[in-house]
Amino acid sequence: MTEKVRVGVIGTGMIGQDHTRRIQQVLTGAKVVALNDYAPDAAEKVRASLAPEAQVFEGAEDLIASDNVDAVLVCSTGSTHEAFVLGAIAAGKPCFCEKPLATTAVGAKRIVDAEVAHGSRLVQVGFMRRYDPGYIALKEVVDSEIGQPLMVHAAHRNQTVPAQYVTPMAIHDTLIHEIDVFRWLLNDDYVSAQVIFPRATSKKHANLKDPQIVLLETSKGIRIDVEVFVNCQYGYDIQCQVVGEEGLAYLPEPMSITKRKNATLQNTILTDWKDRFIASYDFELQDFIKAASNGTAAGPSSWDGYVAAITSDACVKAQESGAIVPISLPDRPALYN
Ligand code: NAP
Numbered sequence: 001m002t003e004k005v006r007v008g009v010i011g012t013g014m015i016g017q018d019h020t021r022r023i024q025q026v027l028t029g030a031k032v033v034a035l036n037d038y039a040p041d042a043a044e045k046v047r048a049s050l051a052p053e054a055q056v057f058e059g060a061e062d063l064i065a066s067d068n069v070d071a072v073l074v075c076s077t078g079s080t081h082e083a084f085v086l087g088a089i090a091a092g093k094p095c096f097c098e099k100p101l102a103t104t105a106v107g108a109k110r111i112v113d114a115e116v117a118h119g120s121r122l123v124q125v126g127f128m129r130r131y132d133p134g135y136i137a138l139k140e141v142v143d144s145e146i147g148q149p150l151m152v153h154a155a156h157r158n159q160t161v162p163a164q165y166v167t168p169m170a171i172h173d174t175l176i177h178e179i180d181v182f183r184w185l186l187n188d189d190y191v192s193a194q195v196i197f198p199r200a201t202s203k204k205h206a207n208l209k210d211p212q213i214v215l216l217e218t219s220k221g222i223r224i225d226v227e228v229f230v231n232c233q234y235g236y237d238i239q240c241q242v243v244g245e246e247g248l249a250y251l252p253e254p255m256s257i258t259k260r261k262n263a264t265l266q267n268t269i270l271t272d273w274k275d276r277f278i279a280s281y282d283f284e285l286q287d288f289i290k291a292a293s294n295g296t297a298a299g300p301s302s303w304d305g306y307v308a309a310i311t312s313d314a315c316v317k318a319q320e321s322g323a324i325v326p327i328s329l330p331d332r333p334a335l336y337n
C-alpha cells in the first residue's frame with residue numbers, strides 16, 4: 001500500500017496532541033484525518049493547529065466507524081480505552097492504544113478475547129520503552145553477553161508529582177512501564193510481587209506513600225527490585241542494572257555534555273519524562289503505521305497489556321497487604337506467540 005494510512009485520533013489532550021504532531025510533522029506513511037475529544041473545542045484547536053484537513057467527530061464511535069479512517073489512535077483518559085479498542089477491533093481496524101489497555105485485568109482480557117476471535121493482531125499498546133535505543137542496546141547485551149540474568153536493580157524517579165497522585169498510581173501510572181519492559185528485557189513472566197515502604201520523604205502528599213520498593217520474582221527465579229520515588233526533587237531519572245552470571249549491564253544514561261567548570265564536573269539530569277523517551281515515541285508510532293498499512297499491528301500486544309494489568313493488580317494488592325502476592329497467568333493464546 002503506497003497511500004498514507006488515514007488515522008483517527010481519539011483524545012486530543014497532552015499525548016493525543018503530541019502523537020498528532022508526530023504523525024503530521026515527523027513520521028512517514030500516515031496522516032491524521034479525524035479527531036475526537038470529550039471537549040469538541042479541544043479537538044477543534046488541534047485540528048486548526050496541526051491537521052487542518054481533518055474532520056472533527058462529536059462521537060468516538062462515529063470516528064471509529066468512518067470509512068475515511070483506516071486506523072485508530074486511542075489517547076483519551078485511561079478509563080475510556082477498553083470501549084474504544086473493542087470498537088476498533090469490531091470494525092477490523094488497527095488500533096494503537098496508549099497505556100493502560102484497560103483499567104482492569106478483566107477489561108484487558110475482553111480485548112484479548114475479541115482480538116483472538118478476530119483471528120489476527122490489530123492492537124498495539126503504547127509501551128514505548130521497548131523502542132528506546134538504550135533499552136534495545138541493553139537487551140542485546142543481556143541476551144548475549146552477561147550469561148543468565150539473575151537480578152535486576154532499577155529505579156523510576158520523578159522530580160515531583162501533583163497532589164492528586166495517590167499511592168496506587170505509583171503502580172498503575174509509573175511502574176507500569178517497568179512491568180512491561182522487564183518482561184520483554186528478560187523474556188520472562190512474573191510469579192509474585194511484594195511492596196515495601198521505606199522511611200517516607202517529607203516532600204510527599206497526604207495520600208501518597210513515597211518512596212516505595214517493588215520486589216518482583218520471575219518464573220526463572222530472577223529477582224527484581226524497583227525503587228519508585230516520585231518526589232525525588234532532583235530530576236526524572238530511570239535506572240536499570242541487570243546482574244548476570246558472567247557480568248553486569250547498565251541502561252545507558254541519556255546523552256548529556258560533561259562540563260568541567262569552577263572546580264566541578266557536571267552533567268545535566270533531565271526533569272521531563274517526555275524528553276527522556278522522545279525518540280521511542282517516534283519509533284513506536286512509525287512501527288504502528290508500518291503494520292497498519294498492512295491491516296495488522298506489531299510491537300507490544302493486547303496480551304502484553306493484559307499481563308501488565310494482572311501484574312499491576314497484584315502490586316496494588318501487595319501495597320495494601322504488605323504480603324507477597326502470587327501472580328498467575330492464563331495460557332497465552334497462539335496469536336501472541
Ligand atoms: P489528558 O491530557 O487528560 O488527555 C486526555 C484527553 O482525553 C482529554 O482531552 C479528555 O477530555 C479526553 N477524553 C476523556 N474522555 C473522553 C472520551 N470519552 N472520548 C474522547 N475523549 C475523551 O491525558 P494524557 O496525559 O494525554 O493521557 C492520555 C492517556 O495516555 C492516558 O491513558 C495516559 O496514561 C496515557 N499516557 C501515556 C504516556 C506514555 O508514556 N506512554 C504518557 C502520557 C500519557 P477532558 O479533558 O474534557 O476530559
